[in-house]
Amino acid sequence: MAEQSFHVAVVGATGAVGQQMLDTLDRLDFPIKTIKLLSSKRSAGKKISFKGEELTVEEAKPESFDGVQLALFSAGGSVSKALAPEAVKRGAIVVDNTSAYRMDNEVPLVVPEVNEDALDDHKGIIANPNCSTIQMVAALEPIRKEYGISKLIVSTYQAVSGAGTEAVDEMYEQSRQILDGEDIDPKVLPVSGDEKHYQIAFNAVPQIDVFTENGFTFEEMKMINETKKITGDSSMNVAATCVRLPVETGHSESIYIEVEKDGLSTDKVKQLMEKAPGVTLQDKPEEQLYPLASDAKGKDDIFVGRIRQDLDEKNGFHLWVVADNLLKGAALNSVQIAFSLVQKGLLK
Amino acid sequence: MAEQSFHVAVVGATGAVGQQMLDTLDRLDFPIKTIKLLSSKRSAGKKISFKGEELTVEEAKPESFDGVQLALFSAGGSVSKALAPEAVKRGAIVVDNTSAYRMDNEVPLVVPEVNEDALDDHKGIIANPNCSTIQMVAALEPIRKEYGISKLIVSTYQAVSGAGTEAVDEMYEQSRQILDGEDIDPKVLPVSGDEKHYQIAFNAVPQIDVFTENGFTFEEMKMINETKKITGDSSMNVAATCVRLPVETGHSESIYIEVEKDGLSTDKVKQLMEKAPGVTLQDKPEEQLYPLASDAKGKDDIFVGRIRQDLDEKNGFHLWVVADNLLKGAALNSVQIAFSLVQKGLLK
Known part of the structure; x- marks a missing residue:
């Protein structure tokens, strides 16, 4: 056929x-x-x-x-x-x-x-x-399926290409101006349609998309609401803080989860990540191996590392998840x- | 006299x-x-x-x-x-x-x-x-004193000047090389004394100081242990993920806390921050006012904003805390x- x-x-x-x-x-x-x-x-x-x-x-x-x-x-x-x-x-x-x-x-x-x-x-x-949601839910799904996730707190480190080519151009132009000691004139970031614009080069800006009534930005609410819809698990507690960085492409995320079922360990998380479709485990602290935005750019996979069991909460785990926001995102x-x-x- | x-x-x-x-x-x-x-x-x-x-x-x-x-x-x-x-x-x-x-x-x-x-x-x-500890505990102390903190999860966005003047020089030189399409040759960051060195310009690197046995870095363990020692509260659950950014000076922190006593609100946190010694509240989402590393550089104060009550956990709060790591830090x-x-x- x-x-x-x-x-x-x-x-x-x-x-x-x-x-x-x-x-x-x-x-x-x-x-x-x-x-x-x-x-x-x-x-x-x-x-x-x-x-x-x-x-x-x-x-x-x-x-x-x-x-x-x-x-x-x-x-x-x-x-x-x-x-x-x-x-x-x-x-x-x-x-x-x-x-x-x-x-x-x-x-x-x-x-x-x-x-x-x-x-x-x-x-x-x-x-x-949303780009920042995709890489997070895809990486966490093998854990969620087997152990359930009751709580998820994410802080993002997001690249400017998520805001379009104008934002990328602004970041590079501004970087050069600052290196040359020239004045800068931000016009695009953090949100092109919003009132004020701030320096993105050599800075970290805690606003992606406009603010909603509850003090969270739309980007943060997207991560919260979309995660619940995609997983079908509306009882999961999800919170996000979304931050724009002077990185061209490659979103990084510092994620904390608490799982419902006992028995999960750092080794078991690593095993789950190794088998997860579309995920590459990069986690060897002894060799300084962990995911980096600079490595993820242009790659299809989601990279996961810095996997650690919380020191107090036995069902709590920390992960660092990086992906190309224009590709998997x-x-x-x-x-x-x-x-x-x-x-x-x-x-x- | x-x-x-x-x-x-x-x-x-x-x-x-x-x-x-x-x-x-x-x-x-x-x-x-x-x-x-x-x-x-x-x-x-x-x-x-x-x-x-x-x-x-x-x-x-x-x-x-x-x-x-x-x-x-x-x-x-x-x-x-x-x-x-x-x-x-x-x-x-x-x-x-x-x-x-x-x-x-x-x-x-x-x-x-x-x-x-x-x-x-x-x-x-x-x-x-440690620089990243100081700004966090000083900002949180008024909340801790009145409401108690049971859980603290922080993800940092740390400036290169914390790693010394060589690191600052490397960041600027590398930025220019990347803008000019030249090859880079990282030699200082993330940790000058460690084996491998990675690109810091236009990147986010989840390693500050060397790794400890448990998978956390020394920087992360400093934040955890020092917070308990300074506050005298060893029962507080503290976890940290420390990340280096291409920012010259000014550490930013995405902090989540859970307080012990009921009754805390976003407005009350703002009031506490307004009265806190050494702290400036910058929190008007409707005017896009929030702390930025670029504004904090050269200032004595700790800047606090993006204060939000968690959407699920009524005693949970999110904050964005920024300070000059060479000054207050x-x-x-x-x-x-x-x-x-x-x-x-x-x-x-």
């Missing part, structure tokens, strides 16, 4: 994540019959090469999705809100990398290593979780969802 | 902390009769100006302390081990900024805002705590101890 192949559209093809989606589709050899690159009006007309062919980016419109079977969206929440339903209406399955539909009860929020079967109930749109996870859809026979 | 003044020695006068000690003694007008600048053999002969006078740094030897009443040590643990007892033998009180004596039962470990009265029992040597705290000694009539 000839392998099926599909009509694919990538919305937001010119952005940081869109580029990684194209690279990942190519690299993992997703079965593509035709591919259409779509974007906002502003970026339409740009040329992008894919598998050696030069393609012109078109403005995304409802009609753009005629005949499309799989549409990967990563062009901001408002584009997804406006066009994802149009794509579905025309018969496409949408994998949406924005936050637009993540907490929608009708929309599965999927990390294939954790809840692939949630895809079975899709109604056309599937949401890709975004593009790779979206493409993995697409592969799962194919494998399950859901993509028609 | 004429104010008393004292014969002072600064050991490690040419280092990053030593320089800040001299600045702080000058700026806070510590009553100095004479001052002697001491260092290792390597740095002896250097000239340093103090209060408009050019002083020559001398090699620290036992006899250097003849006639000295107060000796501020910050030249590394081995120098303190060798010479602090010699200084005491000659009648000086030593305030030691290294880790050499911190966990010694005979040596008070002092943050004046927390346990000034521990000075009363000194036997000649007083230890200045080192030099300022040492000089504050010296002032406390004067005020208590202990310096003779």
Whole structure:
């Protein structure tokens, strides 16, 4: 039987994540019959090469999705809100990398290593979780499945590429200005749409996304709410503090968990990580081996190390989890969802 | 009555902390009769100006302390081990900024805002705590005193100046090399004396000081053990994950605490911080006001913000605490101890 192949559209093809989606589709050899690159009006007309062919980016419109079977969206929440339903209406399955539909009860929020079967109930749109959530839940799932997690406290060390290419440019430009003793003029970070902008070069900024009423930022609330939705475990206590760093790509996370069942040890956590799909254990303190953002960049895996049992709480464990926020945190996870859809026979 | 003044020695006068000690003694007008600048053999002969006078740094030897009443040590643990007892033998009180004596039962470990009265029992040597510990315990003390703290989990975001001037130089040089597309050759960080060295520019490195047997680093164990000693509360559960960032000066900390007594609220924590000595509250999410390392540099205060009640645990609170690691984290705290000694009539 000839392998099926599909009509694919990538919305937001010119952005940081869109580029990684194209690279990942190519690299993992997703079965593509035709591919259409779509974007906002502003970026339409740009040329992008894919598998050696030069393609012109078109403005995304409802009609753009005629005949499309799989549409990967990563062009901001408002584009997804406006066009994802149009794509579905025309018969496409949408994998949406924005936050637009993540907490929608009708929309599965999927990390294939954790809840692939949630895809079975899709109604056309599937949401890709927030970057910082994906790497955390995928790394913790083998522990959660076997021991249960009652409490999870995470402090993040997040890269600027999560805020887009403008943020990356600002970080590098600002770094050079500071090295040269020049004045800086922050305009993008921490949140391009928020009122104030702060120095990111040689700094640590405890704000990602805007603030909510309860004092947590939206990024922190995403980690809290999405973790509960993906795992299906709403009784888990989750808290997050999200911090932006002058790192281009690669989110790091300092995670503390308390498990429900007795008997877990540092060695057992290491064994679980060694067997976990998509996870690489990097944990040899005696050789100074631990995950680093600089090593994780460009890699598909989630790296886990610094695994320690708490000194007081026998069911408490500390971990350091690092992944490429544009790959496993975004593009790779979206493409993995697409592969799962194919494998399950859901993509028609 | 004429104010008393004292014969002072600064050991490690040419280092990053030593320089800040001299600045702080000058700026806070510590009553100095004479001052002697001491260092290792390597740095002896250097000239340093103090209060408009050019002083020559001398090699620290036992006899250097003849006639000295107060000796501020910050030249590394081995120098303190060798010479602090010699200084005491000659009648000086030593305030030691290294880790050499911190966990010694005979040596008070002092943050004046927390346990000034521990000075009363000194036997000649007083230890200045680790930088990351000082800002944390000083900020938390008003909460601990009134509500008790049962659990404390901290993830740090630490500046390179804590690892000395060589580390600062390496960070800036490496940043420029990366911006210029050149190869880098890490030689100092994360720990100059350890086997392997990693990129610090545009990275986050989860190792400060060498590893101990239990998988925690010495820096993490310092935070755990020193917090218990300073507060006198050995039943408090404390855990730390210490991470080095490409920030020159200013340690940030993401802290989670659980208090023992019911009734604490976010507003009450803010009120306690507003009244806390040496603490400045910076917490207005609606105006994007929160502590930043870039703002804290060069300031004496500890800055506290991002105060949030945990969403599940009513006695759980999250805070973001930032301070200049060379000032409150080192030099300022040492000089504050010296002032406390004067005020208590202990310096003779």
